[in-house]
Amino acid sequence: MYEIRIHSRGGQGGVTAARLLALAAFRDGKYATACPFYGAERRGAPVVSFVRIDDHPIRVYSQIRSPDLVVVLDSSVMETVDVLQGLKEEGTVLINATHGMDVGGYRTYSIDLTGIALRENLVVAGSPILNTPVLGALAKMDIVSVESVTSAISEMFSDERNVKAAQAAFQELVI
Amino acid sequence: MLTIATGNKAVAAAIKEIRPDVVAAYPITPQTEIVEQIAEYVTSGELDSRYIPVESEHSAMAACIGASVTGARSFTATSSHGLFYMHEMVNWAAGGRLPIVMANVNRALGPGWNVWAEHTDSLQERDTGWLQVYVSTVQEAYDATLMAFRIAEHHDVLLPVMINLDGFTLSHIMQSLETVELGDFVPPINLPYAIDTASPRGYGTLTGPNDYFRFRWDMERSMRDSVAVIRETEDEFARRFGRSYGFTEDYHCDDADVVVVSMGTIGKEAEVAVDQLRREGMKAGSMRLRWLRPFPDLDLSGRDVVVIDRDYSFGFGGVLAQSLKAKCGVDPFSVIAGLGGQEVTYDDIASFVRDRRIGEEHWFGVSD
Incomplete structure (x- = not known):
């Protein structure tokens, strides 16, 4: 089982990113579950959501304690939240940043998702939408296939800019 | 069709397949997504049900009762405090032998104010005469909702059914969901004692101890008979759709x-x-x-x-x-x-x- 924890702020689309990722994994023929941790979430407050991907039906409902991958959509949450908590020794970090970052000695991939969202004009209520571009980066990292990412995004959003943003992230992420 | 959905959306998808005549509902966390999604189906024309937005859960169940006594198939969904607010009517639905189906998204009781999973809400309704089923996956939430109508409306039962799913843990998790085409799995509702709306009359319904006692015994007899109906329904479901369940x-x-x-x-x-x-x-x-x-x-x-x-x-x-x-x-x-x-x-x-x-x-x- 591959376990992913996504850190973001309320309103940035972390919960939707988890659902899109589960849907894409499902379209790849895997079993997947996505669940947000519901606390006192408000716009701007740090939130986490979880995705599990496996070849077998998933019977675990509790929160992910030792993820294989941590995704950070907003690096400012790292000031108050230990995003690396429980991350497996051989785990990976994907972070939304304008420059390359080394996070806690883990294998870290950086990509400017905010820049991609702004370029594609993916802005809702003043916030750049990061949930569709991040799927492109996850496809590049081979978590899900790029075809399934495209189909998952098209299933959930009619606006083609979302698919374009994911494709841009797929191109830009350096592996 | 194979898709991915939350527990709440799965219940709503089952309701779209069941096509109840009446849905009366009031939103409450973490159930809201169910009635929101049903409202969207009705608005878009995908579901031809009479959707009654009410001002409280007590009214939601009262509206379901009003619809059901005329022989209409009715559904509502609630959670925790909403369930308690309709408690009087929950009893009335069972005593009236009305095959109403309700989804209850299990949630803790205040205070302290808490929106997360706990079973004490539905367990406080366990003596009302409702059948209660507790589910554990998105697929099971969907399947149990479909089966609930066939069980409730069976003439050996004629008691309401409550489907219980854990708040957030199941209501908001996304898992795979295989939807079905129901065919004639749930026959058209045929309530034997429906009131005749074409010829309205009023009766005094005060019930003395002897008749009242008999009605209660009749409820218990139907509750016992429901065991066979549940088995038969789950067996038939497995035959048609390939997924088997049991007690x-x-x-x-x-x-x-x-x-x-x-x-x-x-x-x-x-x-x-x-x-x-x-x-x-x-x-x-x-x-x-x-x-x-x-x-x-x-x-x-x-x-x-x-x-x-x-x-x-x-x-x-x-x-x-x-x-x-x-x-x-x-x-x-x-x-x-x-x-x-x-x-x-x-x-x-x-x-x-x-x-x-x-x-x-x-x-x-x-x-x-």
């Missing part, structure tokens, strides 16, 4: 020396605990109780029982633990866990089994 979901119970009994999502996580314990050489099993009313005959003799209650009856004990004591003659290790959404992992469940103290009660995380 319990048993996992490695046959040769087990110790069995974990629980309800809802904890019952799925318990299977992972069983796998872990079996790897350690312990013959463990999991029995997830699906139907609480009617309460099934369970064979738990000759082994240790660890029961996990996500509920409590103050001054008495866990409702499930007490039910097993009374109905199955077992003296379990009674674990009270998961109240107000407390996390209960498979590691925790495995440790309940390893450290079991038969005959005792243990409040997970707060008592020794």
